[in-house]
Amino acid sequence: MLGPFLVGVGVMCGISVVLAVMMVIADATIANYGTVKVKINKDKELEVDGGRSLLSTLMEEQIFIPSACGGRGSCGMCKVKVLDGAGDLLPTELPMLSADEKKQNVRLACQCKVKKDYSIEIPESLFNVKEYQVTVASLTDLTYDIKKVSLKFKPGDEINFKAGQFVQFGVPEYELTPEPVYRAYSVASSPFVKDALELEIRLVPNGICTTYVFKYLKEKDNVTINGPYGDFFLRDSERDIVFIAGGSGMAPIRSMLYEMKQNNNQRKAMYFFGARAVKDLFQVDEMRQFEKDLPNFRYIPALSAPDPGDNWEGDIGLITEVVAKYVESGSNVEAYLCGSPGMIDACIKVLKSKGVPEDLIFYDKFA
Amino acid sequence: MTENGWMAFSILIAAIFTDNILLTNYLGMCSFLSVSKEIKTATGLGTAVVFVMTCTTVINWLVYYYILMPLDLGYLYFIVFIVVIAAFVQLVEMIVERVSEPLYYSLGIFLPLITVNCAILGACLFMIIRNYGFLSSLAYGFGAGVGWALAITCMAGIREKMAKVKGKIPKGLEGAGITLIIAGIMALAFIGFSGTMNIR
Ligand SMILES: Cc1cc2nc3c(=O)[nH]c(=O)nc-3n(C[C@H](O)[C@H](O)[C@H](O)COP(=O)(O)OP(=O)(O)OC[C@H]3O[C@@H](n4cnc5c(N)ncnc54)[C@H](O)[C@@H]3O)c2cc1C
Ligand code: FES
Numbered sequence: 001m002l003g004p005f006l007v008g009v010g011v012m013c014g015i016s017v018v019l020a021v022m023m024v025i026a027d028a029t030i031a032n033y034g035t036v037k038v039k040i041n042k043d044k045e046l047e048v049d050g051g052r053s054l055l056s057t058l059m060e061e062q063i064f065i066p067s068a069c070g071g072r073g074s075c076g077m078c079k080v081k082v083l084d085g086a087g088d089l090l091p092t093e094l095p096m097l098s099a100d101e102k103k104q105n106v107r108l109a110c111q112c113k114v115k116k117d118y119s120i121e122i123p124e125s126l127f128n129v130k131e132y133q134v135t136v137a138s139l140t141d142l143t144y145d146i147k148k149v150s151l152k153f154k155p156g157d158e159i160n161f162k163a164g165q166f167v168q169f170g171v172p173e174y175e176l177t178p179e180p181v182y183r184a185y186s187v188a189s190s191p192f193v194k195d196a197l198e199l200e201i202r203l204v205p206n207g208i209c210t211t212y213v214f215k216y217l218k219e220k221d222n223v224t225i226n227g228p229y230g231d232f233f234l235r236d237s238e239r240d241i242v243f244i245a246g247g248s249g250m251a252p253i254r255s256m257l258y259e260m261k262q263n264n265n266q267r268k269a270m271y272f273f274g275a276r277a278v279k280d281l282f283q284v285d286e287m288r289q290f291e292k293d294l295p296n297f298r299y300i301p302a303l304s305a306p307d308p309g310d311n312w313e314g315d316i317g318l319i320t321e322v323v324a325k326y327v328e329s330g331s332n333v334e335a336y337l338c339g340s341p342g343m344i345d346a347c348i349k350v351l352k353s354k355g356v357p358e359d360l361i362f363y364d365k366f367a
Numbered sequence: 368m369t370e371n372g373w374m375a376f377s378i379l380i381a382a383i384f385t386d387n388i389l390l391t392n393y394l395g396m397c398s399f400l401s402v403s404k405e406i407k408t409a410t411g412l413g414t415a416v417v418f419v420m421t422c423t424t425v426i427n428w429l430v431y432y433y434i435l436m437p438l439d440l441g442y443l444y445f446i447v448f449i450v451v452i453a454a455f456v457q458l459v460e461m462i463v464e465r466v467s468e469p470l471y472y473s474l475g476i477f478l479p480l481i482t483v484n485c486a487i488l489g490a491c492l493f494m495i496i497r498n499y500g501f502l503s504s505l506a507y508g509f510g511a512g513v514g515w516a517l518a519i520t521c522m523a524g525i526r527e528k529m530a531k532v533k534g535k536i537p538k539g540l541e542g543a544g545i546t547l548i549i550a551g552i553m554a555l556a557f558i559g560f561s562g563t564m565n566i567r
Pocket of ligand 1: 068186200206208252
């Protein structure tokens with residue numbers, strides 16, 4: 001009885017072992033790309049292990065390309081100009097690249113694998129991006145679904161960013177993700193405070209990062225962040241400013257207001273904040289204080305569907321309607337928008353119809 | 368040429384034309400229908416199938432006649448064949464990723480799915496059922512692979528042409544419908560070869 005059993009099992013194991021050895025050899029030869037060189041902006045040259053994506057290869061070298069989707073090819077933020085080495089466009093990149101970008105050899109860093117020598121071009125500002133180990137100083141509920149996360153840097157560390165820029169927040173592996181992922185969050189605090197940051201994070205049901213923040217993150221936890229990124233910041237000009245935000249889109253605008261206050265900025269500014277009901281409003285007192293501190297600033301919250309008990313005396317309606325009501329002529333306006341892609345697209349339409357030049361409408365879509 | 372040689376040669380030709388595994392046995396249909404939109408990807412997948420089929424028929428023949436049969440373990444052959452095929456597909460995946468990344472991404476999930484491409488297990492089982500010798504098995508595996516690749520490349524050629532004439536195909540037949548009809552007509556055309564060579 002035992003004989004045939006042992007022979008059968010033995011043969012099966014033997015065959016599996018041989019195949020496994022074959023795969024190990026293949027992994028060490030075919031899938032081994034050796035070391036390759038990555039040339040950056042034609043002057044800096046790095047020697048790296050080949051075989052991984054350009055994004056993670058650069059990250060290992062402490063060069064951080066923005067990426068909100070964790071390398072799945074769905075956010076389109078990791079665009080990099082590749083002069084040489086990347087080969088043909090991949091089908092996974094096509095949906096993210098415009099015709100212009102294709103012509104200029106722009107590629108998605110998370111999709112291109114580094115298999116031979118590369119030559120790439122990245123904005124100098126990315127060299128300013130660093131990785132930081134920070135601790136959670138406090139967690140505050142701003143509304144039922146938005147939390148303020150205050151982060152404290154290690155002694156000696158500091159971050160230099162422009163108000164409106166964002167950082168990436170690292171989520172370790174946990175029940176919703178088998179590998180660490182990063183998500184983008186705009187800095188909500190003043191750029192003049194360099195040893196601490198505040199983020200305002202809104203819960204996305206079943207979202208990887210937000211669920212982690214709401215369910216597991218505690219005070220004194222260590223967090224890895226990197227940044228700063230982005231070109232969403234106040235431009236120097238004399239034009240009137242229109243800020244529009246909804247939900248956690250408050251974050252970068254709040255940072256810009258702190259910057260304006262510190263610089264004693266006299267520009268005329270209106271801030272439209274869209275919410276459903278009173279329970280979705282937050283930091284109203286702070287905004288009222290900015291109205292006192294900044295001579296020409298007005299905060300205009302608008303509710304789209306106030307609850308019966310809200311006693312709301314302010315503006316009611318969709319944010320687009322309220323913007324249309326207050327902004328008379330857009331010819332001397334510069335606009336900064338932040339929030340969901342749907343809201344931003346709708347507001348851009350309204351602003352354009354009011355005559356705001358398209359290239360002076362700046363926005364960050366929280367997608 | 369020796370008798371064995373002739374036999375292997377006729378099996379090779381028969382496997383490609385008269386007994387095309389796809390068009391006479393209808394094996395390997397799912398990737399045939401879904402990866403036949405472009406000639407480039409179709410030939411890519413075809414080449415991968417040729418490689419996997421040739422290697423696995425040879426190895427499975429050796430394993431079957433030199434290990435399983437002598438030890439009376441014939442009943443293990445499904446599981447052994449599948450494991451060998453899986454290992455080879457993994458190998459092919461590594462090779463394709465190294466050689467052509469665009470091909471790797473356009474084949475997408477269909478590359479690993481060659482593992483369960485029924486044409487490949489089918490070829491291995493036919494060679495056992497039909498009692499082929501070593502040389503014949505090699506010829507059959509290679510021929511069946513080439514036949515499959517030929518069929519999918521033809522189909523891709525037809526579909527590329529078809530994509531250029533928009534609006535001529537009735538709405539209800541677009542996509543899978545017309546593809547299946549074309550596959551049927553192709554199978555009919557291949558019957559024209561029958562009788563020229565014999566596979567058994
Ligand atoms: C430049 C930039 C700045 C950002 N700043 C902030 C900020 O200051 N505060 C903030 O809260 N968020 C901000 N975001 C959004 C943030 O990066 C995450 O996308 C968001 O928090 C969801 O992450 P997650 O891991 O929880 O969800 P994921 O696991 O990525 O997504 C889970 C599911 O939810 C869907 N989903 C993702 N995002 C949304 C959404 N916003 N609404 C509805 N469904 C969604 C996805 O399609 C997916 O099906 C910013 C995004 C960008 C690009
Ligand atoms: S990291 Fe999101 S598309 Fe590359």
